[in-house]
Amino acid sequence: MGSKHFVMWVDRTSSLLRKQLGKREKIVLVIDNAPCHNRLTEDTMPPKRAWRKELITESLKRHRVSVPTKATKAELLELAFNNLPRKRYVVDEEAGKHDIDILRLPVKHCIFNPIELAWACMKNYVRDNNINFRLSDVRYLAEQWMTSLDAKPATAYLDHARNIENMFKKADSFAEQIGEEIVSEDEEVDSEEEEMFD
Known part of the structure; x- marks a missing residue:
């Protein structure tokens, strides 16, 4: 799936969800960090290193950054990267038209x-039930699995993700607690060493 197709899907889906659930309902689309989900808007896209100096200069002027007259291409690029506008994504803009928020999952999680x-x-269902090894059978088995999916396993998938999230939160709080204890012990050792040398 390409970025253009995904943006069209988000626009169509957002429109349908908003019509179906009404204006007052809070709607959030959860997406991962696939490249097609993260295309930047034209005005927040950083310059490319392959661009000519003139293009980089135009980009800087569009973002109201003063451009030195005798700057090298490397200096212009550094200036551009230091003055990048806040990232805005095309998908977020499309969903925002229908008052729908986008939540991106953490990278590599x-x-x-x-x-x-x-x-x-x-995939396990298709692998276990695919006896003819034809692409049409794979599609049929995938559709069969999706249509048979009801609320119980779907809820179990969500609960599993919540349990993992809670496990990470506990680990984070434990790590913070241990870190604070280590810092306080280091401070005590430092103060004892200072007293020894005074």
Whole structure:
């Protein structure tokens, strides 16, 4: 799936969800960090290193950054990267038209995504039931699995992701607690060493 197709899907889906659930309902689309989900808007896209000096200069002027007259390409790029506007994504803009928020999952943390668990279960189902090894059978088995999915396993996928999230939160608080104890012990050792040398 390309970025253009995904943006069209988000626009269509957001529109349908908003019509179906009404204006007062809070709607959030959860997406991962696939490149097609993260295309930047034209005005927040950073300059490319392959650009000519003139293009980099134009980009800087569009962002109201003063450009030195005798700057090298490397200096212009450094200036551009130091003055980048806040990132805005095309997908967020499309969903925002329908008052829908986008929540991106953390990079490389697929365990927080219940869709990944469902995807793995579907692949196992297809692998276990595929006896003819034809692409049409794979599609049929995938559709069969998706239509048979009801609230119980779907809820289990969500609960599993919440449990993983809670486990990470406990580990973080434990690490913070241990870190604070280590810092306070280091401060005590430092003060004892200072007293020895005074």
